[in-house]
Amino acid sequence: xxxxxxxxxxxxxxxxxxxxxxxxxxxxxxxxxxxxxxxxxxxxxxxxxxxxxxxxxxxxxxxxxxxxxxxxxxxxxxxxxxxxxxxxxxxxxxxxxxxxxxxxxxxxxxxxxxx
Amino acid sequence: xxxxxxxxxxxxxxxxxxxxxxxxxxxxxxxxxxxxxxxxxxxxxxxxxxxxxxxxxxxxxxxxxxxxxxxxxxxxxxxxxxxxxxxxxxxxxxxxxxxxxxxxxxxxxx
Numbered sequence: 001x002x003x004x005x006x007x008x009x010x011x012x013x014x015x016x017x018x019x020x021x022x023x024x025x026x027x028x029x030x031x032x033x034x035x036x037x038x039x040x041x042x043x044x045x046x047x048x049x050x051x052x053x054x055x056x057x058x059x060x061x062x063x064x065x066x067x068x069x070x071x072x073x074x075x076x077x078x079x080x081x082x083x084x085x086x087x088x089x090x091x092x093x094x095x096x097x098x099x100x101x102x103x104x105x106x107x108x109x110x111x112x113x114x115x
Numbered sequence: 116x117x118x119x120x121x122x123x124x125x126x127x128x129x130x131x132x133x134x135x136x137x138x139x140x141x142x143x144x145x146x147x148x149x150x151x152x153x154x155x156x157x158x159x160x161x162x163x164x165x166x167x168x169x170x171x172x173x174x175x176x177x178x179x180x181x182x183x184x185x186x187x188x189x190x191x192x193x194x195x196x197x198x199x200x201x202x203x204x205x206x207x208x209x210x211x212x213x214x215x216x217x218x219x220x221x222x223x224x225x
Binding site for chain 1: 148150155156157158159160163203205212213214215216217
């Protein structure tokens, strides 16, 4: 256990559905991240939050909408997704990244399948 | 792009042998980190090496960094079947932004 939990672990949704992914960290970290991992592609950074403020949006389509109500929780709201959005979505957290020495702790991921 | 690129893409060895994976990147970095991922799971941090360090050890892991060549290597000594996983390097040039490669898939045969 890394101290980062994600729910659900598996999700199958139609293209017209709306669903949300949840991430919670119990490590007292101030930064949280969403990544997308597709087969045979590098891990893609999607969003970064520092102290609940979004500091990075890596050109992610608007059908992905993040929410960070506090430093311990991070959501990814999904709507009108495409089949190519099927992937493993990973959440991570870290200490406030104002130094060059920090590591990320990852959750187990949500395996998303869009039909 | 700044993404790290691991080499080889796949590596198969016998238990007890050493495994070496390489990572190359394109721009200047603050630090480079190695992560491991078991199939379908989250990544686990293994080791971080700062840009002013050349070598670092942690248990059976040895990481080197050559900033002049923009490359790093991860050596796992005396490999075990439990080391079977994918290994990723991640570079960080400014805060908050990590760039991962596609990984090296290591298979250690018992």
